[in-house]
Amino acid sequence: MAEAKSGLDITTIREDFPILKREIHGRPLVYLDNAATSQTPQQVIDVIVDYYSRYNANIHRGVHTLSQEATVAYENARQTLQRHFNARKAYEIIFTSGTTHSINLVANGFTGFLKKGDELLVSAMEHHSNIVPWQMLCEKTGATLKVIPMNTRGELVMETFHDLLNENTRLVFCNHVSNALGTINPIEEIIEAAHAAGAAVLIDGAQSAPHMKVDLQALDVDFYTVSAHKVCGPTGIGMLYGKEEWLNRMPPYQGGGEMIAEVTFEKTTYADLPNKFEAGTPNICGGIAFGAAIDYLNEIGFEVIEAYENDLMAYATEQLLSIEGLKIYGTAENKTSVISFNVEGIHPYDIGTLLDKMGIAVRTGQHCAQPIMDYYQIPGTVRASFSFYNTKEEINVLVEGVKRAVQMLQ
Numbered sequence: 001m002a003e004a005k006s007g008l009d010i011t012t013i014r015e016d017f018p019i020l021k022r023e024i025h026g027r028p029l030v031y032l033d034n035a036a037t038s039q040t041p042q043q044v045i046d047v048i049v050d051y052y053s054r055y056n057a058n059i060h061r062g063v064h065t066l067s068q069e070a071t072v073a074y075e076n077a078r079q080t081l082q083r084h085f086n087a088r089k090a091y092e093i094i095f096t097s098g099t100t101h102s103i104n105l106v107a108n109g110f111t112g113f114l115k116k117g118d119e120l121l122v123s124a125m126e127h128h129s130n131i132v133p134w135q136m137l138c139e140k141t142g143a144t145l146k147v148i149p150m151n152t153r154g155e156l157v158m159e160t161f162h163d164l165l166n167e168n169t170r171l172v173f174c175n176h177v178s179n180a181l182g183t184i185n186p187i188e189e190i191i192e193a194a195h196a197a198g199a200a201v202l203i204d205g206a207q208s209a210p211h212m213k214v215d216l217q218a219l220d221v222d223f224y225t226v227s228a229h230k231v232c233g234p235t236g237i238g239m240l241y242g243k244e245e246w247l248n249r250m251p252p253y254q255g256g257g258e259m260i261a262e263v264t265f266e267k268t269t270y271a272d273l274p275n276k277f278e279a280g281t282p283n284i285c286g287g288i289a290f291g292a293a294i295d296y297l298n299e300i301g302f303e304v305i306e307a308y309e310n311d312l313m314a315y316a317t318e319q320l321l322s323i324e325g326l327k328i329y330g331t332a333e334n335k336t337s338v339i340s341f342n343v344e345g346i347h348p349y350d351i352g353t354l355l356d357k358m359g360i361a362v363r364t365g366q367h368c369a370q371p372i373m374d375y376y377q378i379p380g381t382v383r384a385s386f387s388f389y390n391t392k393e394e395i396n397v398l399v400e401g402v403k404r405a406v407q408m409l410q
């Protein structure tokens with residue numbers, strides 16, 4: 001792995017991303033929807049092409065060379081993730097189709113562990129995929145879902161969290177970073193307090209993994225989820241980290257090939273980790289590309305990425321706030337490069353549509369987090385989310401674009 005460079009060479013970086021050369025409606029693409037999905041560098045695209053061109057084969061079962069090469073590459077990718085996230089064991093990294101799949105796997109796994117009277121704690125700023133599976137689990141088991149509230153800046157009210165924790169709390173789940181607001185939540189404090197109360201913790205890392213290095217052993221978290229497509233990898237692949245003890249206790253999520261030790265019509269015994277949770281032919285190429293994406297980010301270096309993105313965010317915040325009537329939702333002291341905003345009297349969708357005509361990709365709506373929008377009593381926001389391949393020039397284009405949109409709509 002190359003030494004992290006001391007600064008970010010933005011010209012070289014942008015050359016890595018072929019899509020950034022596209023034009024949209026005759027204008028250069030300004031891609032500011034990174035919190036929805038990130039773009040893919042040529043280095044990762046090459047890995048995908050190489051897989052299908054040279055060693056596409058099913059893994060684990062084969063004695064032939066291609067199958068062995070594919071197996072080695074897939075398991076190497078798992079080890080890359082283990083090292084990067086500092087998991088104790090490679091088999092604590094389960095390949096899934098993404099964060100949604102990972103959370104559903106855990107929610108299903110806990111079905112047999114819960115009874116009426118048990119409590120689950122969820123934060124007020126979750127993505128729907130970290131709310132709905134738990135509601136389904138509560139319906140099945142009779143457990144109750146309680147909500148850790150947030151304040152107007154978009155920060156969790158930690159006093160209430162500590163008050164809500166009690167001997168009936170079994171599980172706490174929270175995102176590391178909010179996709180709608182950018183808030184970085186105090187997960188260290190959450191994990192420590194939950195453990196002291198005897199509860200397990202699942203952290204949704206879909207929005208943190210692209211922006212910061214995460215040390216799972218230092219966090220001592222029970223479960224952590226990541227989607228590859230938000231860290232410059234492909235869609236349809238992600239990971240669930242689970243502590244070995246939990247993964248051993250939880251039953252398999254799906255039955256099928258690859259996840260068994262022995263099958264007879266009388267009884268089936270399950271395979272060891274990680275195979276127990278990876279039924280069927282997995283997204284082999286996706287897993288390998290996920291590893292390559294993490295390697296790519298590490299070559300740039302997360303310290304460099306964080307510093308650069310913080311600088312972009314500070315600049316964008318200042319420039320956007322110069323627009324009359326513009327309000328930013330999510331002003332936490334600790335946040336990543338996500339800016340959710342509205343302009344007084346204008347529907348976010350209308351701004352988004354006009355920005356697209358100018359080649360600018362932002363997201364509008366609820367960002368799969370309706371409870372946050374209900375809290376602010378708004379229909380949604382315009383969300384600009386920045387990555388290390390964005391530039392200040394692009395932010396200027398955004399700011400001018402919003403100004404023009406506002407003029408046209410007022």
Ligand SMILES: *Cc1c(COP(=O)(O)O)cnc(C)c1O
Nearest residue numbers: 098099100127129175179206227
């Ligand atoms: C994107 C996202 C998810 C869902 O991830 P998928 O890749 O769609 O499964 C969950 N939580 C957060 C915070 C997200 O940003």
